[in-house]
Amino acid sequence: MKFFLISDSTDTAIGLRLAGIEGVVVSEPAEVDAALDRAIADEEVGVVLITSRLSQLCEERVRQLKQTLSRPLISQIPDQGSQGSVGDSITRYVREAVGIKI
Incomplete structure (x- = not known):
């Protein structure tokens, strides 16, 4: 199983590439x-x-894919200058996927 990155930041792409994660930079x-x-x-x-x-x-499109596909798992990561926390994103994703509030 591989990870794949879709980023708008070259810095993020380079950092994750160093960890072995392939990806693309798009806008x-x-x-x-x-x-x-x-x-x-x-x-x-x-x-x-x-x-x-x-x-x-x-x-x-991202919401539709998350709800209809079993693979791949699509996970939102914070980008440079984004507000909020990763925990909020994970909580929201679980709530959308499972339908319960945690």
Whole structure:
């Protein structure tokens, strides 16, 4: 199982590349869609990491994929300058996926 990063930050991409995570740097909604399609098509990709700004840019598509696909898991990560905490994102994801408030 591989991770795949969809980021709008070269710094984030380089940092995660050093940890062995492949990915792409994009900025437009069409590029995000293409990157999501690429990750879904790759049977080895089990987790897609997407920065919060890009996730919000294609919010409806990301939500739809999370609700309908069992693979890959799509997880939002904070990007440079984003507000909020990772815990909030995880809590929101669990609430959307399971339907309970934790």
